[in-house]
Amino acid sequence: MSAAVRVSRTRRRSRLASAVLTLVIFVGFILMAAPFYWLVVGSTLTSSEVFSNPPHLLPGDQLVANWVNLFGERGYLRPVLNSIAISIVYVIVGMVICLCGGYAFAKFQFRGKAFLFGFVIATLAIPSQVTLVPLFQTMVALGWLNSYQALILPGLAFPFGLFLMRQAMQSVPDELIQAARIDGAGEFRILFQIVSPALRPALAALGIFLFLAIWNDFIWPLVVLRSEDAYTIPVALASFSDGNTTDYGQLILATTISVIPVALLFIFMQRYFVSGLLGGAVKQ
Amino acid sequence: MIDLAVQSPVQSPPPLESTPPTRSRRSARRSWLTPRNTPYVLLAPVILLFAAFKGYPILSAAYLSLTTNDGGTQRLVGIANYERIFNDPLFYRALLNTLVILVIQVPIMLALAMLLAVAFHSTLLKFRTVFRLGYFLPVVMGLVAYGVIFSVMLATDNGIVNVTLQSIGLPKVPWLQDPVWAKVSLMIAMTWHYTGINTVIYLAQRQTIPQDLYEAAAMDGAGHVRQFFNVTLPGLRPAILLTVVTSTIGTLQLFDEPYILTNGGPDNATLTIGMYLYENAFTYFDFGYASAIGFVLVGMVVILSVAQFRLFKEEK
Numbered sequence: 001m002s003a004a005v006r007v008s009r010t011r012r013r014s015r016l017a018s019a020v021l022t023l024v025i026f027v028g029f030i031l032m033a034a035p036f037y038w039l040v041v042g043s044t045l046t047s048s049e050v051f052s053n054p055p056h057l058l059p060g061d062q063l064v065a066n067w068v069n070l071f072g073e074r075g076y077l078r079p080v081l082n083s084i085a086i087s088i089v090y091v092i093v094g095m096v097i098c099l100c101g102g103y104a105f106a107k108f109q110f111r112g113k114a115f116l117f118g119f120v121i122a123t124l125a126i127p128s129q130v131t132l133v134p135l136f137q138t139m140v141a142l143g144w145l146n147s148y149q150a151l152i153l154p155g156l157a158f159p160f161g162l163f164l165m166r167q168a169m170q171s172v173p174d175e176l177i178q179a180a181r182i183d184g185a186g187e188f189r190i191l192f193q194i195v196s197p198a199l200r201p202a203l204a205a206l207g208i209f210l211f212l213a214i215w216n217d218f219i220w221p222l223v224v225l226r227s228e229d230a231y232t233i234p235v236a237l238a239s240f241s242d243g244n245t246t247d248y249g250q251l252i253l254a255t256t257i258s259v260i261p262v263a264l265l266f267i268f269m270q271r272y273f274v275s276g277l278l279g280g281a282v283k284q
Numbered sequence: 285m286i287d288l289a290v291q292s293p294v295q296s297p298p299p300l301e302s303t304p305p306t307r308s309r310r311s312a313r314r315s316w317l318t319p320r321n322t323p324y325v326l327l328a329p330v331i332l333l334f335a336a337f338k339g340y341p342i343l344s345a346a347y348l349s350l351t352t353n354d355g356g357t358q359r360l361v362g363i364a365n366y367e368r369i370f371n372d373p374l375f376y377r378a379l380l381n382t383l384v385i386l387v388i389q390v391p392i393m394l395a396l397a398m399l400l401a402v403a404f405h406s407t408l409l410k411f412r413t414v415f416r417l418g419y420f421l422p423v424v425m426g427l428v429a430y431g432v433i434f435s436v437m438l439a440t441d442n443g444i445v446n447v448t449l450q451s452i453g454l455p456k457v458p459w460l461q462d463p464v465w466a467k468v469s470l471m472i473a474m475t476w477h478y479t480g481i482n483t484v485i486y487l488a489q490r491q492t493i494p495q496d497l498y499e500a501a502a503m504d505g506a507g508h509v510r511q512f513f514n515v516t517l518p519g520l521r522p523a524i525l526l527t528v529v530t531s532t533i534g535t536l537q538l539f540d541e542p543y544i545l546t547n548g549g550p551d552n553a554t555l556t557i558g559m560y561l562y563e564n565a566f567t568y569f570d571f572g573y574a575s576a577i578g579f580v581l582v583g584m585v586v587i588l589s590v591a592q593f594r595l596f597k598e599e600k
Contacts, residue, residue, distance in 0.1 A: 018408040051442040101330040108323035127537040130578030134344035154337040216426030234428040262424040
């Protein structure tokens, strides 16, 4: 009898705790999600509606007008295409380079290995601002200002990707690779046809991180890009508010468009993102 | 079988009389790739890229930091740039701003991330998947994008935040115009952006703490609070070390947020070391001084990281 009372009391208490906890987390959720909501709503408002009092909390009817302005007189298509082209090349090349490098670091013994890997990891401690000036001077010397290669190549020295691939590679059994060698498969065939398929989750994580790095990159493109037709999305966005009058509806729509690809990627590949973030430390 | 034998390096054709064995091996199919050179071939792009875009720039910056711009050419001046840093009031201002943000924002953010990780691990929380997505999504938002949306929302006149505050009878806040509030705004934006990533790390580590430990603690009469301090916190130690070190490095190098939200102002209230470095390099084109600031920053990053590793080790 008394046991039953106690059980029902603890159950009631835990139900209350559950409600309180969920409510608190819900309030935080609203705060975290508010900027995303305001991005979506702001995209459909005029500049003055964005700053109106009382506020427009629901979507307005300016989406089409903002879109027309943005892709018409603003010429937003060019930076969008630039960003897409650069990202595709960067992600593919970056994945191949990190895959090859990770394979060498994880599965081969060779002279200079410790030094090389140590150097790669040590560069993580160097703030990017330190190398900004010499890199900029290098680009000037090579005549690469305003070029796609200036945007792509320096970022391909991606220590985190190498680290990630090396960690993932270590989970591939040596016997698998030995067996393929005995069967006469070349090293590149082993890597691309035997090892890579076993590493799909890690490769997905690598792809996401490469994409985030290039898509969101701002300071480096800002430094090496001079003319507007070479702008990437972040540089174009920053230049929108340079003038005296900023069309905020248009600016917010442009921002929303820039966020959509990374948000979708994250929502659908959340699992890989998390495992990659932990350097493959957690099994899925 | 025949095909396999041809491809195997062991069974490559016997050396011809006229050429030394190594030459003939190289001429066999695919045998330019020997077991000895394979790792170097695989790493060739990595070596080239890191030499060109990491190694060379680091050495070059080290040299630049010992020079000054003298009518268009860099002239060696020894450690003059470093001496200048220690007598530069603006550098101390930037250092102080950076440290204030470090000391206030990082503990708040990590404590929040810790509480969130505990909440997300608890079965008491409903709708976990949706909530988790909401808390983690800011991580992927690019700097410029979130700079835009925060400056729009935090506008003093009729920005959505102030409109909301006024509607519940509070005064409007000069978020980006007042020296103190500008710092607060930066910290809010950073907390919004990076809390999720730290939560993910705690959450993953939390899942590795064995349930037995909690059962044993409960048997000994420890309540939820005691369990948190005696089981959860010690279990999360590696994750805490990781997040403390990475957040400290990130904050010491803080550049993106002040650049995009406040441009270092008002009245240098949000001028960080990273901002000051960038201004010297790309506003005043004083590359030597900027590089010297960069290496002082590297020094601080290394010292603080090592200190934090030591501290966590000793407490063990």
